[in-house]
Amino acid sequence: MNNILFFAHLRDAVGRESVQLDASGKTVAELKQLITDKYEAVNLEHVMTAINEEFASNEDVIHDGDEVAFIPPVSGG
Amino acid sequence: MNFYEISKEPIIIQEVIDKVVQREAGAITTFIGTVRELTHGKKTLYLIYEAYESMAVKKLEQIGQEIKERWSGTEVAITHRVGKLDITDIAVVIAVSTPHRADAYEANRYAIERIKEIVPIWKKEHWEDGEEWIGNQLETVAYPKGKPEEKDLNE
Numbered sequence: 698m699n700n701i702l703f704f705a706h707l708r709d710a711v712g713r714e715s716v717q718l719d720a721s722g723k724t725v726a727e728l729k730q731l732i733t734d735k736y737e738a739v740n741l742e743h744v745m746t747a748i749n750e751e752f753a754s755n756e757d758v759i760h761d762g763d764e765v766a767f768i769p770p771v772s773g774g
Numbered sequence: 775m776n777f778y779e780i781s782k783e784p785i786i787i788q789e790v791i792d793k794v795v796q797r798e799a800g801a802i803t804t805f806i807g808t809v810r811e812l813t814h815g816k817k818t819l820y821l822i823y824e825a826y827e828s829m830a831v832k833k834l835e836q837i838g839q840e841i842k843e844r845w846s847g848t849e850v851a852i853t854h855r856v857g858k859l860d861i862t863d864i865a866v867v868i869a870v871s872t873p874h875r876a877d878a879y880e881a882n883r884y885a886i887e888r889i890k891e892i893v894p895i896w897k898k899e900h901w902e903d904g905e906e907w908i909g910n911q912l913e914t915v916a917y918p919k920g921k922p923e924e925k926d927l928n929e
Contacts (some may be wrong), residue, residue, distance in 0.1 A: 704826055705896035706907040747894070750829035766826055766894070770909035773823070773830075773854055773895030774807050774866055774886050 699759060701732070702766040703739075710738040721761040725753055728765065744769050778834035779853045780827045780895075790867040793851035799871035801878035805886055807866035809859045819900045823856045823865060826894035830854070833893040837885055841870070844884070845877040852885060854895055865897075 699720040703711045720728045725748075729741040745768040746753050752768075759765060777793055791804055809821050838850040854866045868885045872878040889895070898907050 702826065704824065704894065705898070705909075709907075747826075747829055750826075750832055752892075766829065768826065768894050769896065769907065771890065771892070771894055772897045772907075772909040773825070773893050774889045 700764045705769045711736050720759045725757050726755040777851045780825050781855050782857050785853050785864050785867050790851050790853050791869045794849035794869045794871040800873050801875035802871040803878040803882040805868040805882050809861050809863045811861045821859045822898040825856050829894050837888045841881045845881045847873045
């Protein structure tokens, strides 16, 4: 299983801060598709992705137990 | 000592500065990021900052490492606050010490620019007539590859 985290406006769109689902073997791009099919209000085109707290690209493959976070454009400082 | 912190409490500037004090230093620069009332004429009432805390600390550490590789003899400490912040509250404090002052200014500027690129911290603006997470609706920043560009990751 995988813990999928949402932040900022993505959290508002999904309505919760995390969901549990099995994404092992899927690429980041495939997971994005799965999420946007499930939550129509969510647009993941302009967000970054982190796997286990490191930035990942759309082609990277998710393994069982990985924590995946969708990261909208950051605005700290 | 934790040189890189996400804090729910008000930041004490002196504590951040104290972390970078070293005998080799001839300069310490301190950047203090504060909450501004007016942005493009729009009046902010307050801000909410939130962070992906564990990753944010890692990315602050990465920035510190980049600085140490680029400017030798440098010490860096960064604390970023999260939660509800009112106008004039301190959102971030960056302290950099170096042997010579030019490097201290440059390295400190580098740190805040990098925070705005790679550290997972977001702010939600609360105005008199509404609220909005900054950095989304306008979509002025996009990541077509799903992560920062290589140049952003490895300066």
